[in-house]
Amino acid sequence: MVVRLYSGGVEGVDAYPVELEVDYVRQGLPGFTMVGLAEAAVREAKDRVFAALRACNFRLPPARITVNLAPAWRRKNGAGFDLPLAVGLLAAAGIIPVERLQGLYLTGELSLNGALRPVSGVLPLALLARERQAQGLVVPPGNGAEAVMARGLNVYAPENLASCAAFLAGATPLEPLAPLEVTTATAPADTVDFAEVKGQEAAKRALEVAAAGGHNVLLIGPPGSGKTMLARRLPTILPPLDFEEALEVTKIYSVAGKLPPEGRLVRVRPFRAPHHTISDVALVGGGSWPHPGEISFAHRGVLFLDELPEFRKTALEALRQPLEGGTAVIARASHSVTFPAACMLVAAMNPCPCGYYGDPTHQCTCKPEQRARYRARLSGPLLDRIDVHVEVPAVAYADFSAGSGGASSAVMRERVLAARAVQRHRFGPDGPHCNAELSGALLERHCALDTQGHALMETAVSRLSLSARACARVLRMARTIADMEEAPAIKPQHLAEAVALRVLDRGQV
Ligand SMILES: Nc1ncnc2c1ncn2[C@@H]1O[C@H](COP(=O)(O)OP(=O)(O)OP(=O)(O)O)[C@@H](O)[C@H]1O
Ligand SMILES: [Mg+2]
Incomplete structure (x- = not known):
């Protein structure tokens, strides 16, 4: 007989359905064949599954077994196919009724004693199962918290293969896990x-x-002027992640297997600070089985x-495309994989080698x-993608000894949130996220200048020889500065501050 059941594979940050077909023939020579472009970890499932079945005292009659993973043209990776394979064999041997598997998705790695170990990429699979109106999703206990983020889906998390089989055979009931409370999505x-x-x-x-x-x-x-200190405090003034953004970010960490052991929703905007020795692949993503890089781990964050x-230099050059488009595209001969990479870049440097x-x-x-050599390491196109360059001079002792600093994060964040609300209102839910994403017609529409503004820009362009790209950057920033004052139109003082925030163009440093 042929038993069919569902699991999933992951490509980029999204899951696609994989149908397991288990053909179980109790004639001829016993044997086991797996087809369907399985990578090593999937092929090894056989040994883990048979050991786990033995450990849980399931005795399957000898048979010629063929397992197909469909669609056959897609490469399958990971140990998540262990559980569906074991359940498929139990169903084929008549221990679990086949009807119970209808519309059910399963994933999980088996250890040799039958325990279920967590796997990566469960959140994308849970979202897929919900989209396909699955009856339920069976996951290892360690992935339960992650799977319930797809609210509206029944998630079951049995302890081991034996309790999973008992549940599917109808012998012992198992309650679905409680769905995730959205109110928990507040940052610490x-x-x-x-x-x-x-x-x-x-x-x-x-x-x-x-x-x-x-x-x-x-x-x-x-050195020592507080650049690193300032950058590390940037996340404290960014708006909180909303639930949809939190899901996007959690998906990236899920497919990379980087969620914390309790598998909670990522509720804090990511702040990634890779060391400068990082390789190109670790920065922008890649590898023969493409995995996300730091720029994707910084998605919706810094x-x-x-x-x-x-x-x-090659790593910095590789950043150009994701910084422009907000996605990291990893091209392979047969296909390309896309990871989200919409982050704010914050960079720090000394003005010279000493x-x-x-x-x-x-x-x-x-x-x-x-x-000159030091500066030349940063290519023009990379600098062109940076809107704000600001000088951080050494702190005067008078400032340093003056007791407390200036504005607190709470006060600054209030103002940031107000400006973001203005942008959201202007662009609507389907428009750009923020002013930094403005380009083309939208830029012209929302950053129109009056005659005074044009005159000021003309002076700035001729005095500082600003490129057309730099002009667009100035306009976008002037828009933001105007939004912070809730001014509908860009005024000359907004433009002046925007120009002042580009010290490299002014040749001051
Ligand atoms: N403006 C400041 N206010 C309070 N403390 C400061 C300030 N600037 C520097 N410090 C202190 O000096 C330490 C070093 O600062 P930080 O690491 O930010 O310097 P930096 O500009 O990144 O230097 P480098 O160029 O060497 O990386 C901070 O941890 C902090 O204790
Ligand atoms: Mg530093």
Whole structure:
């Protein structure tokens, strides 16, 4: 007889259905064949499954068994096919009634004693099962919290193969897990605060504008001025993740097997700070079985590249496309895989190799050509994708000793949230997320200037020789600054501040 049951595979961050067909013939020579482009971990399922069946005291009559994983043209990976395979064999041997498997999805890795171990990519599978109106999804206990994020789906999490079989055979009932309470989706309190940063008011303002419009930022300054400190506090002023965004982010961590052991929803905006020795693949994703990179782990959050010029040039170049499009596309000969990668880039660097160029208190020891070489490591196209460049000078002792710092994260966040609300109202649910995503016709429509504004831009372009791309950046930022004041039109003072936030164009550093 042939038993059919469902599981799923993952490509990118989405699952696709995989139908397992188990053909069980009790004539001829006993044997086991698996077809359907199974990778090594899937082929090894056979050994784990038979050991687990033995451990749970299931004695299957010898038979010639053929297992097909359909669609046959897609490569299957991972140990999640263990459980459906074991259940399929039990159904084929008559231990579980076949009707019980209708519309049921299963996934899970078996250990040799029959226990169920968690697997990666359960959230995408749960969302797929819900979309296909499945009767239910059976997962290992360690994936239960993750599967219930797909609300409206019955999730069962038996302890081991024996209790799963008893449940499916109707011998012992098993209650579906309680669905996820959305009210739990609030972020825990932050442990750092902008109030701890003394002085640096200009840099704080720049970060606030960047957060308000989702703009990429570059912080430039001498060692110890607080660049790393400032960047690490950026997440404290970003708006909280809403449920849909939290699901998007959790899916990425789920397919990469990077969810914490309790498998909870990611409720905090990601902040990823890879070291500068990171490889291209680890930064943007890749590998023979494509996996997401740091830029995808930073999706809807912040990618912080400290000591920017120290990164490999190829790695920085590889960032260009995802920074522009918000997705990391990994092309393979036969197909390409896309991972979401819409993040804010925050980068920090010293102005020169010794770090003190332009610093009033230290002499810079670099030769001009050393400085030029250092700067040349950042290509123009990468810098072009950064809206805000701000100088972070050494803190004066007067500021440092003045006790508390300026605005706290709570106050700054209020203003960011207000500006984001203005943008959401203007763009609607289907428009861009924030001003940083404005381009083409939308940019023209929403960033129109009056005659005074045009005159100011003209002066800026001729004095600072701004490129057309830089002009667009200035306009987008001016839009954000105007939104922070809830001003419907961009005024000259907004433009002036936007130009001031691009120190590299002004050649000051
Ligand atoms: N503005 C500031 N207010 C309060 N503390 C500061 C400030 N700037 C620096 N510090 C202190 O100095 C430490 C070092 O600062 P930070 O690591 O941010 O410097 P940096 O600019 O990143 O330097 P580098 O260029 O060497 O990476 C911080 O952990 C903090 O304790
Ligand atoms: Mg630093």
